[in-house]
Amino acid sequence: MIEQLEIRHLKTLDALYKFGNISSAAEYLNVSQQAISFQLKKIRVILNDRLFVRTGHGVTPTPYAKLIEPHIYKVLTHLNNIPLPGSIIxxxxxxxxxxxxxxxxxxxxxxxxxxxxxxxxxxxxxxxxxxxxxxxxxxxxxxxxxxxxxxxxxxxxxxxxxxxxxEKYRCVSANRDITFDDSLPISKLIEYDFIITSPGTGSFKGSADVWFEQQGFRRNVVISVPSFFMMQEYLKQSNMVGFIPSRLLPYEGLFEIPLEKYPPGYTxxxxxxxxxxxxxxxxxxxxxxxxxxxxxx
CATH class of the missing domain: 3.40.190.10 (Periplasmic binding protein-like II)
Incomplete structure (x- = not known):
């Protein structure tokens, strides 16, 4: 049946349409004449038609072969027009x-x-x-x-x-009462309330909490918001602290708090x-x- 046709079958038919000669079709496809004859035999079985009959000068298509010729041409044209990864415009x-x-x-x-x-x-x-x-x-x-x-x-x-x-995290706040020398120790940082982002889940546990526990500390998260944008805005209106990705800084109204250590970033x-x-x-x-x-x- 039709679904048994393969691309090589279509190419064989196309070559026979073009040249009307088995030897010329074989040369065009760079295969032997025996290979063309073998493929034609298989296609005849699949389509239940002789497709091409011998004449004094080569082969000529049957009425059914003439009927399906434009379809063969269309399928091969579509296949040839499939762009390669580097060939798109x-x-x-x-x-x-x-x-x-x-x-x-x-x-x-x-x-x-x-x-x-x-x-x-x-x-x-x-x-x-x-x-x-x-x-x-x-x-x-x-x-x-x-x-x-x-x-x-x-x-x-x-x-x-x-x-x-x-991406790397940076600690920020709008609370100017937070004082430090070169950096703020983690033991001092956890004295302040935290705001975190938790998109879609609404949890008070963020990605940095495991890191805090590994340092021997636990922070107090009081607000969970769905986005960094809202987090930045809420930080501006409070004395809380939070971790912001470095590429979102600087942000007007917030200042960075240098830390001795930082939680790991993310990919x-x-x-x-x-x-x-x-x-x-x-x-x-x-x-x-x-x-x-x-x-x-």
Whole structure:
């Protein structure tokens, strides 16, 4: 049946259409005449038609072969037009790109990405949504989300992550009563109330709490907010302290508190579905994003 046809079968038929001669078709495909005859025999069985009959000067297509000729040509044309990863022309790509991102990556990454796309691929439209955690894999599999920017610890099973850079934390506050010499000891830092970010979960336990416990201390977290943007605003209006990614600083109204030690940073990644590996545009886009942030630690 039709589904048993292979690409090599289509190429054999195409060569026979072009040359009407088995030897010429074999030379064109760089195979032996016996190989052409063998392939034609298999195709005849699959399609239940002789397809080509011998004449005094070669072979001529049967009525059925003439009927399917434009379909064979169309399939091969589509196959030949499939772009290779390095062969796409970004300026001609027309599509909508849906990006799921944390508030941090929206500010640090997407601004630079939008600038690059407007210059290199102006026909690409972009939808940016807040980070999707619970259903990210499902939505990417269904094609609802193309790309996500987040930290490596929040990439769900079933997705691939591409490392972009490593971010460091800095301690900040608006409380000018906090005094220190060269740096503030951790033992003094924990005397102040903390605000943390906990996107989507609303927990009073943040990523730095394990680090504090390893130092032999426990901090007092009094406010949990879903984004660094809100955290910065609330810090400005209080005497609390908090950890902010270094790339979001400086921030008006807040000052940095140098510490003897800092909690470990985190790796920022681009997350995508394995299906994206077969998409030339996504391959190009991921390479461009990597180049934008290469060397940034």
């Amino acid at each position: 970004p300026s001609k790509i027309e599509k909508t790109l849906v990006i799921s991102a944390t508030d941090y990556t929206q500010k640090v990454i997407i601004g630079a990405l939008v600038k690059m796309l407007r210059a290199s691929a102006p026909k690409v439209k972009i939808i940016v949504i807040n980070i999707e955690s619970v259903n990210l894999t499902k939505k990417m599999h269904q094609g609802e989300i193309d790309l996500a920017f987040t930290s490596d610890g929040y990439v769900p099973t079933g997705l691939i992550s591409k490392t972009l850079f490593t 920022v990644v681009a997350a995508y579905h394995p299906n994206a590996n077969s998409d030339p545009f996504m391959t190009w886009l991921l390479d461009e994003v990597s180049h934008l942030f290469s060397g940034k630690i």
